[in-house]
Amino acid sequence: MKKLLEFSGIDPERLVLKWVSSAEGPRFAKVVTEFVEKIRQVGPSPLRPKKFSGEELTEKAS
Amino acid sequence: MIEQVKKHVKSLISTGKIAGFLGLRNDEGVVTPFLFQQPEDVDAALSLGDLDVPGAARYPMAKLAMRLLQNSQDDSIYGVLVRGCDERALNELKRWNQLGTTDRLIKVGVACPEELAKDHQCRKPFPDEFVAGEKVSPQPNDVVTEILAKDLDSRLAYWLGEFNRCIKCYGCRDICPVCFCNVCTLGDDTLVRTGDLPPENPMFHLTRAVHMAGRCIDCNLCTEACPADIPLRTLYKRVAEIIADEFGYVTGEPGEGKSPLNILGPEPGHTSAND
Ligand code: SF4
Ligand code: SF4
Numbered sequence: 001m002k003k004l005l006e007f008s009g010i011d012p013e014r015l016v017l018k019w020v021s022s023a024e025g026p027r028f029a030k031v032v033t034e035f036v037e038k039i040r041q042v043g044p045s046p047l048r049p050k051k052f053s054g055e056e057l058t059e060k061a062s
Numbered sequence: 063m064i065e066q067v068k069k070h071v072k073s074l075i076s077t078g079k080i081a082g083f084l085g086l087r088n089d090e091g092v093v094t095p096f097l098f099q100q101p102e103d104v105d106a107a108l109s110l111g112d113l114d115v116p117g118a119a120r121y122p123m124a125k126l127a128m129r130l131l132q133n134s135q136d137d138s139i140y141g142v143l144v145r146g147c148d149e150r151a152l153n154e155l156k157r158w159n160q161l162g163t164t165d166r167l168i169k170v171g172v173a174c175p176e177e178l179a180k181d182h183q184c185r186k187p188f189p190d191e192f193v194a195g196e197k198v199s200p201q202p203n204d205v206v207t208e209i210l211a212k213d214l215d216s217r218l219a220y221w222l223g224e225f226n227r228c229i230k231c232y233g234c235r236d237i238c239p240v241c242f243c244n245v246c247t248l249g250d251d252t253l254v255r256t257g258d259l260p261p262e263n264p265m266f267h268l269t270r271a272v273h274m275a276g277r278c279i280d281c282n283l284c285t286e287a288c289p290a291d292i293p294l295r296t297l298y299k300r301v302a303e304i305i306a307d308e309f310g311y312v313t314g315e316p317g318e319g320k321s322p323l324n325i326l327g328p329e330p331g332h333t334s335a336n337d
Pocket of ligand 2: 238239274277279281283285295298
């Protein structure tokens with residue numbers, strides 16, 4: 001999966017796959033916290049619809 | 063070339079070795095798949111799909127043969143016309159348990175001329191055995207390397223631009239010889255949002271790419287069929303490379319072993335599930 005994302009131009013760091021059993025609450029919390037931290041560093045997804053500022057919108061309309 | 067094929071097929075039919083021959087029929091210039099049961103029909107209309115250029119009309123013969131076997135009421139033996147790609151597809155379908163347990167197909171092979179092999183940058187333009195044509199060498203395809211040479215942003219821009227033209231006709235899926243599922247993820251609203259054009263970009267195409275992992279036999283039919291000229295096969299080619307690197311599995315080879323993504327549970331010797 002990561003390699004396919006990479007080929008398509010999406011940072012493979014944005015995907016994490018880990019096996020966590022239902023008996024491993026603390027581990028689950030750790031895995032999720034770490035991933036959230038990582039995603040914060042990587043920043044917003046390039047696939048997120050762009051939000052234009054008011055000025056840009058007027059520019060586009062003209 | 064066609065005369066050799068006709069002769070061979072007629073003898074299979076008249077000696078009763080096969081109940082019918084799944085080939086192509088030329089009906090006043092229109093080529094479609096057809097189940098030949100009479101030697102006269104073979105003489106009159108059997109075609110290899112060569113029109114203005116060799117192999118101008120190709121169909122997923124392996125998938126059609128699979129449906130023929132699944133729908134036949136008895137356990138008759140059928141003949142089927144195969145090029146190199148059709149044979150790879152049959153081998154792959156067998157590994158995915160789609161052709162039943164007994165061997166009910168007699169392959170009638172043709173080797174493709176160089177022009178056709180070049181057109182499709184074919185990795186093996188001939189079946190293991192063939193009754194007509196001559197072996198020409200496999201043709202290289204460098205598109206994957208070209209894309210890998212770009213940086214991440216340019217790759218994304220490239221693919222989003224290509225996928226953006228998709229009109230969601232499902233042609234790529236329907237023509238694919240190894241797309242055989244009864245229920246398709248691409249039509250399930252909870253998995254890939256339906257109703258939008260272009261379909262969810264890039265999810266629609268990446269989803270299909272994942273499903274082609276360990277399956278796509280690189281026949282180029284999808285790219286050829288796509289009305290929007292999206293280079294789909296390039297994407298699946300990369301997927302095939304990944305599967306070969308990770309699992310050592312090459313699609314379309316003869317044999318019994320299952321494709322890695324058709325195995326539930328851990329694959330012996332593969333330890334990178336967490337990566
Ligand atoms: S054949 Fe082309 S346009 Fe049609 S669904 Fe597939 S990618 Fe989209
Ligand atoms: S090249 Fe396209 S049509 Fe052929 S097997 Fe691969 S995905 Fe299917």
